[in-house]
Amino acid sequence: MNASFDTRAAFQQQLGEVWARARATLVMFDPDFTLFRLGAPDVDAALRRFLLAGGRLRLALHDPAHLEREAPRFLRLLRDHAHGIECRRTPRALRALTxxxxxxxDLHIVRRFHSDHLRGEAVFDAPQQTELSRLRFDAIWAESQAGMQASVSGL
Structure with missing residues (x-):
């Protein structure tokens, strides 16, 4: 199933659907995760359910400032589930990735073609559609360094 979107509400709806379907792994890349609403109560609840069921979450980002300032629930989640979450910050050489x-x-994906725009697509139950982005994530991950831990804000 494929679904295109071009609004914030539609993006967040598709993202929620991907999170609800996740069982073992979630990998996410965004320059700052501003539009992912990681500090929102409903997102926190969805990610907690995923992590409590044994899921593993990996985030790669350019700048953690938004999450550190605006997402205290996510920082608590990071503290509470440090064994299941890993965040990495990209090096300067990768900051042009948008x-x-x-x-x-590796089955479901929501992607925006450019982080400054809301146009994108969601694809479900299609491992072949996730492969290229997963390889891209693995390359970004390999170049990135640990960059965000619950302790950054004294938690």
Whole structure:
């Protein structure tokens, strides 16, 4: 199933659907995760359910400032589930990357073609559609360094 979107509400709806379908892994890349609403109560609840069921979450980002300032629930989640969450910050050489995506279990993906715009697509139950973005994530991850831990804000 494929679904295109071009509004904030539609993007967040598709993202919620991917999170709800995730069982084992979530990998996400975005320059700052501003539009992912990681500090919102409903997102916190969805990610907690995923992590409590044994899921593993990996985030790669350019700048954690938004999450550190505006997402205290996410910082609490990071503290409470440090064993299941890993965040990495990209090096300066990768800061020009502007796409944004979330992949669940190598089966489902929501991607925005440019992080400054809301146009994108969601694809479900299609491992072949996630492969390129997953390889891209793995390359970004390999170049990135640990960059965000609950302790950054004294938690």
């Amino acid at each position: 796409d944004s995506f979330c992949i669940a279990d």
